[in-house]
Amino acid sequence: MRALRSASFVLAALAAAAQPVAEAAGDAGEAAFRSLYRELVETNTALSAGSCTAAAGKMAARLRNAGYGDAQLQILAPPDRPQDGALIATLPGRDASLKPILLLAHIDVVEAKREDWRRDPFTLVEEDGFFYARGASDDKAMAAVFTDSLIRYRQEGFKPRRGLKLALTCGEETPQTFNSVYWLLKTRPEVLDAAFAINEGAGGELDGDGRPRALQIQAGEKVYQDFKLEVTNPGGHSSRPVPxxxxxxxxxxxxxxxxxxxxxxxxxxxLGYFTQQARLSPPDVAADMRAILADPQDQAAAARLWAKNPGWNSMLRTTCVATQVEAGHAPNALPQRATANVNCRILPGVAPETVRQTLVGLIGDEQVVVSAEAEPSTGVGAPPPLTAAILGPVQKLAQKMWPGVTVVPTMSTGATDSRFLIGAGIPSYGLSGMFHDAEGSHAHGLDERIRVQSLLDGRAFLYEIVKVYASQKD
Incomplete structure (x- = not known):
């Protein structure tokens, strides 16, 4: 999507949103949303015993009841993986010449063992202001909100200028087995084609008193790549060592x-992250952030930031770290083989082969063979730009919902399905409006959770921001 012509249009589009945010947060549809969310969370979609297709079918049924026809709903899965279905739903726009906005959320979840959890991981529990369950946050919160939003748009008669496309996909947590986004881009690229996408990847931070402090918007993420280091040798008897x-x-x-x-x-x-974070940090940390902004090669400031927060170091550079080692075949024999896995998280826009060559040069030993391990990829894409058309509406709506909150651009050091979209040339932004305290959501761990108020606030925020984006001019 091209940059916004003028800042005034952002204000106009925001004012044109159909419903005040305060009303959206507590509207009469909240009960229906809670029911939808519960149904989705309580449908097991873990790889071992779950079915994304079942969950996708339940969400499709709710959309069909809201007036979406069969032509606007489809569940797609490879013939050999019928349980890994993805739901694609569309709300056409008034201008068919404009590419739609893609609302992306994965509905598969990480495995969860009942004996390890204090609560049944596949029963949604509301307790002490939190929802607990596997997928309560990652990523069924956004999947439920996006589905609910499409239902509300249809019921209200909202006709977006730019169409909306919902994709509830499978396999984000287990891409080495199967991943819907990767598969669809390879086999049905038109299904995901969009002007840009909104996906998981960023939330918000609460202060110690539970007030919204910073709202993040993710633009880009690091590329995951494993490299195998291998050394082979004739070996021999350990009583006769050789150099x-x-x-x-x-x-x-x-x-x-x-x-x-x-x-x-x-x-x-x-750049946006450290600029804004410097305004929120203690003076000594802020000084180092400003120093690295002024001179990216100020390694003393970078080292101090690394010591304070390893995540900051990861945002600043490509990182490679040894994660596994295997060597030898017997305690009384010289090793015939030694291997190691080096896991790299590569800055967006940098080719993995460039990093491999850097490792080869660092090692400086031809007998150490460095090879790239297979990783599903649609290419290496540069991080999407934070244009006025993307960032402006977020800033305006955030101030309307949470006066005084700071909007902080960020880059994920982990990985989401956005890496496939960006590699395919589809800008993808992480944006949820869902805030977490310092303890976080426990995603991928025991007793995964999300604040009830955060989920409802995210519902209100995403409902509004998608309307603004869908109503923008080119």
């Missing part, structure tokens, strides 16, 4: 990698 030892060679290679720091580099998201 050429596979373990020693591998250890030396890992030591050189461990001692190296990739150069720091900013993009739109990280």
């Amino acid at each position: 050429d030892n596979a373990i020693y060679r591998l250890a030396a290679a890992l030591g050189r990698i461990g001692a190296y720091s990739f150069p720091t580099r900013f993009n739109d998201a990280t």
